[in-house]
Amino acid sequence: MWNGKRKALTFSYDDGVQEDKRLVALLNRYGMKGTFNLGSALLSDRNGWNEWQRGLRVTYINADEVRALYAGHEVAVHTAHHPDLTKLDGETLRRELEDDKAALEALCASDVIGMAYPYGAYNDAVIEAVRQAGLRYARTIEDTHSFAFPTDPLRWGHTCHHNDCRLFALADAFLNAPDDTPLLFTVWGHSYEFSVNENWERIERFCAMMASRDDIAYVTNREALGL
Numbered sequence: 001m002w003n004g005k006r007k008a009l010t011f012s013y014d015d016g017v018q019e020d021k022r023l024v025a026l027l028n029r030y031g032m033k034g035t036f037n038l039g040s041a042l043l044s045d046r047n048g049w050n051e052w053q054r055g056l057r058v059t060y061i062n063a064d065e066v067r068a069l070y071a072g073h074e075v076a077v078h079t080a081h082h083p084d085l086t087k088l089d090g091e092t093l094r095r096e097l098e099d100d101k102a103a104l105e106a107l108c109a110s111d112v113i114g115m116a117y118p119y120g121a122y123n124d125a126v127i128e129a130v131r132q133a134g135l136r137y138a139r140t141i142e143d144t145h146s147f148a149f150p151t152d153p154l155r156w157g158h159t160c161h162h163n164d165c166r167l168f169a170l171a172d173a174f175l176n177a178p179d180d181t182p183l184l185f186t187v188w189g190h191s192y193e194f195s196v197n198e199n200w201e202r203i204e205r206f207c208a209m210m211a212s213r214d215d216i217a218y219v220t221n222r223e224a225l226g227l
């Protein structure tokens with residue numbers, strides 16, 4: 001399936017914030033790959049917000065950092081300005097998708113074919129616009145607790161968020177599952193959550209547990225779907 005392997009692990013992280021640098025370094029150290037969903041119009045370290053839990057200041061990465069930072073990983077659409085797509089008129093919806101795709105393709109000098117829905121919000125009209133924009137898959141925020149392939153790649157619920165209480169039980173099940181059918185473990189979240197929740201050790205522990213397995217392919221979201 002993936003270079004002859006029947007299990008694959010992939011990560012999907014949203015918003016393109018400074019904490020991505022620490023997450024990318026961690027994934028690189030464990031030989032793992034992720035997909036980073038970016039809103040191109042927001043990318044500047046002068047933009048950000050204060051997390052209400054601990055008052056932590058979260059800022060975006062700069063646009064000129066994108067190409068080097070995510071080298072070896074995948075960059076995907078999160079729309080230009082991160083609106084709730086279900087609330088937009090057709091023309092604004094189209095521009096949010098197409099502008100972000102074009103801007104990210106220019107920054108990365110490669111094609112961009114995936115996305116994650118801002119706030120996880122979508123409906124049938126949004127999905128049709130995503131398809132029209134030339135995007136081939138789109139991640140939701142509905143956790144499946146499953147290792148199955150998405151039946152509809154434009155409604156792709158991942159296995160679980162990194163804070164899911166079943167994360168390590170699912171990891172155990174994945175490692176021990178027979179690989180007579182292809183199995184896909186997909187984790188999603190936001191890297192700033194590790195700082196807000198002070199739980200960087202959680203993702204470190206998960207990666208250490210899943211790393212360096214001969215039967216697991218470490219892939220981007222795009223590669224996971226064979227796109």
Ligand SMILES: [Zn+2]
Pocket residue numbers: 014015078082117118119
């Ligand atoms: Zn987001």
